[in-house]
Amino acid sequence: MLQNDPQDVSHRVQRDIDDSYDEELELELDDRDLDPDTLLPQAGRSDEEKDARRAYFRELFRLQAELVKLQDWVVHTGHRVVILFEGRDAAGKGGVIKRIAQRLNPRVCRVVALPAPNDRERTQWYFQRYVCHLPAAGEIVLFDRSWYNRAGVERVMGFCTDEEYEEFFQTVPGFERMLARSGIQLIKYWFSISDEEQNARFLSRIHDPLKQWKLSPMDLESRRRWEEYTKAKEIMLERTHIPEAPWWVVQGVDKKKARLNCIAHLLAQIPYVEVERPAIALPEREYHEDYVRRPVPAEIIVPEIY
Template sequence: MAMQGNDFSIENINQRLLQEFYDSYDEELEMELDDLRFGDGRKPEPGEKAWRKHYFRELLRLQGELVKLQEWVTRTGHRLVIIFEGRDAAGKGGVIKRITQRLNPRTCRVAALPAPNDRERTQWYFQRYIAHLPAAGEMVLFDRSWYNRAGVERVMGFCNEQEVEEFFRSVPEFEKMLTRSGIQIVKYWFSITDEEQELRFLSRIHDPLKQWKLSPMDLESRRRWEEYTEAKEEMLERTNIDEAPWWIVQGVDKKKARLNCISHLLRQIPYEDTEQKTITLPHRERHDEYRRNPVPEEMIVPEIY
């Protein structure tokens, strides 16, 4: 399948698809893969390896700050909602993964709601999202949110224009109500180009480990790029309020997008470093009468590695 534009030769497409493959793995494994990749005879682009090492160092530093942020949220009882919106394959899941990677899942969780069931379709539109809002000391990351109504539901015809208009009237008041109750809302829109989305979809098509990310809805959204653009522009215009403004993340370069988003997020919360208590490992008690019973051989997992 040919890419649009003049910068996408077959060689460039193949190289980008390979980069997409590497990008789907954890950072530690990716560093090891990089050593192999740059040793395979391919000459790296000027500064490419240096940039990737800088990326890993910055990511770990920012993740350390996220740990401090979570400790502050837990200690102060702060309530934080972070909304991630954007086109399919825009990189929302990647940044969510890096934010939560080293945090305590007991007080930081991801809400990625499926399509509403028959009962939920008869409820107040915001009702099913309310159950996922944070209690004191919690952070909730919405991988898509109530803004589905202004995007996929509207473009795909799952709601009518009267329902869309009601959403636009309601959502500013809904978010103002949440902020008045003490919940901080941070909203991100991940922006990518037409060509970049096409490449990422091709990567998913040709990578068996990522094909699960593609759905018929994703493929249809690709065809309706321009309709999504119009819906997105109206959504940002009508729901950008002082209490919960939109922030646009330039997402064509995934790694830069992750660093920029996390760095920006940290600046939105007035967290302070928490003094760590000294942890002392207690001595294990030993008793002469203690005996360990042997484990039956048939219960042991075979050591094939």
């Protein structure tokens, strides 16, 4: 049963807000030059919390450096990787996807987050709209939700028939084995959070104007149908956990630990090695006597109001 302890809920919501601040820092910080503890107010943080936060940033940057090495190896070898991220709403899928792709080349590492199918797509083979996003040689594709929508939201919300639901389970193992035979490495993650943690994260989104866009009517309905989603998840994991593409469950109650654990695990699934890069030399800038730079018309210059 969900325990509505006001103090516990308040603590969870505040932790979610703090995580939003840290998210912005992750884009800018270089752990060799800046200490994240100096850039945000530390009032109310224990020494243990400060140490954990410092360790998180340091380890995140280290893992992201490894992801860059992985990317170089994927390009060099022509490897093809598909990574699926599934889980309840607010489970942290988007956060880890953002940190994986954050420092990678978007031409190599692509994020696919498909909307609900349109009228035409609903008449296609179910997997068809996903197939066109599969990687070519030297590419990594991150699916923020995937074909497993049919086993989750479509089942719970009644967007598919019993026949379509059963057909999915009959088809998906063969589909994923076909991907594996074609040379695509498929890695599947389920992000698991508690009832209490999802409740707190939803409250955080409700009270933060910058996060309210993350809450759709479907998300709110999923909160009501927690137990139905649990049953659907259990069936999905049982029926689609195959040797060629097993499921991996990430404990997601602590967002920061979940990100580090997922990235570290991902790196361990791919046999990459560091690829030696050629030395880079900046060429001399050329100058030509007949070149005259034309002035920019004043009317097209953006006003400098800051």
